[in-house]
Amino acid sequence: KALCTAGILVGLLAFFWRDTFDPDSISGARVLLTGASAGIGEQMAYHYSRFGAEIVLTARRETLLQKVTEKCLQLGAKKVFYIQADMSSPQAPEKVVQFALQKLGGLDHLVLNHIGRTPFQMWDGDVEHTRWLMQVNFLSYVALASAALPILAESKGSLIVVSSLTGKISTPFTVSYSATKFALDGFFSSLRHELAMQKQDVCITLCILGLIDTEMALEKTRDKVYMSAYPAAEAALTIIKGGATRAREVFYPWWLELLCHVRDWFPDQRDVVIQSFYNYTSA
Numbered sequence: 001k002a003l004c005t006a007g008i009l010v011g012l013l014a015f016f017w018r019d020t021f022d023p024d025s026i027s028g029a030r031v032l033l034t035g036a037s038a039g040i041g042e043q044m045a046y047h048y049s050r051f052g053a054e055i056v057l058t059a060r061r062e063t064l065l066q067k068v069t070e071k072c073l074q075l076g077a078k079k080v081f082y083i084q085a086d087m088s089s090p091q092a093p094e095k096v097v098q099f100a101l102q103k104l105g106g107l108d109h110l111v112l113n114h115i116g117r118t119p120f121q122m123w124d125g126d127v128e129h130t131r132w133l134m135q136v137n138f139l140s141y142v143a144l145a146s147a148a149l150p151i152l153a154e155s156k157g158s159l160i161v162v163s164s165l166t167g168k169i170s171t172p173f174t175v176s177y178s179a180t181k182f183a184l185d186g187f188f189s190s191l192r193h194e195l196a197m198q199k200q201d202v203c204i205t206l207c208i209l210g211l212i213d214t215e216m217a218l219e220k221t222r223d224k225v226y227m228s229a230y231p232a233a234e235a236a237l238t239i240i241k242g243g244a245t246r247a248r249e250v251f252y253p254w255w256l257e258l259l260c261h262v263r264d265w266f267p268d269q270r271d272v273v274i275q276s277f278y279n280y281t282s283a
């Protein structure tokens with residue numbers, strides 16, 4: 001009897017966690033991807049290419065964008081273009097979306113992924129840096145989404161927003177970064193309501209990531225956190241699948257979802273546990 005119950009449970013779990021992703025849904029899809037010169041964005045560019053997408057890549061470093069573009073073509077992308085842009089400039093989002101529209105003739109997926117450089121340390125009271133980071137990590141996302149929404153509404157497309165566990169549960173050493181990620185959740189989760197109420201068929205997928213092994217993240221967290229990092233290529237694929245299956249939120253690694261569910265149960269104990277993962281003396 002116990003064996004039978006366990007079998008049913010496993011069957012139910014497999015049913016709810018089954019992979020509904022259809023790679024053909026990405027073939028020929030028109031994608032605008034930000035933060036595509038390195039890290040998770042670069043890995044997403046390669047996955048989209050393997051699925052045969054048409055892609056516009058953007059970031060600041062042109063030499064890296066050129067290299068990523070070449071590799072995307074080798075991997076099977078139908079079309080690849082890049083545009084150099086600095087998202088700290090308020091004019092950049094509109095320029096980038098217009099470029100993508102002109103090159104691809106429309107848009108099916110907008111992937112907002114870039115982040116500005118920020119120190120991993122105790123907050124030093126630098127309000128100007130927080131203001132700048134809000135522009136790069138939050139306001140530019142708002143402006144990119146605003147410029148692309150009418151185009152995504154036409155294609156019944158997907159707006160994919162890359163966030164972090166620190167945008168759901170606050171953590172030390174990331175004060176300004178965490179604020180920008182919480183702001184993304186507030187803005188895009190609220191916007192999701194409004195799109196539904198207006199019967200606009202644009203899906204918003206918020207992606208909650210844990211520590212990922214990108215060069216930048218490893219360099220910043222080395223000797224400062226007691227956590228292991230997860231692979232960027234797998235994080236990238238999870239994000240793409242989430243957008244393609246029109247998921248509301250995706251979590252990578254998967255167990256972050258459980259953490260978010262119990263987030264508010266024991267706040268004092270939770271904070272003590274979180275702080276124990278950080279090495280303060282060498283920060």
Ligand code: NDP
Nearest residue numbers: 035037038039040059060061087114115164212214216217
């Ligand atoms: P990286 O630092 O590796 O890459 C950031 C990308 O953003 C690069 O392509 C960079 O290119 C671009 N970028 C930086 N500044 C600007 C700017 N001012 N204007 C335009 N583009 C810019 O980041 P990750 O790949 O690690 O992170 C990707 C996403 O995943 C982010 O949203 C991040 O918050 C999220 N995430 C990452 C985690 C991790 O541990 N790695 C954990 C949780 C979430 P360039 O310098 O050429 O402009």
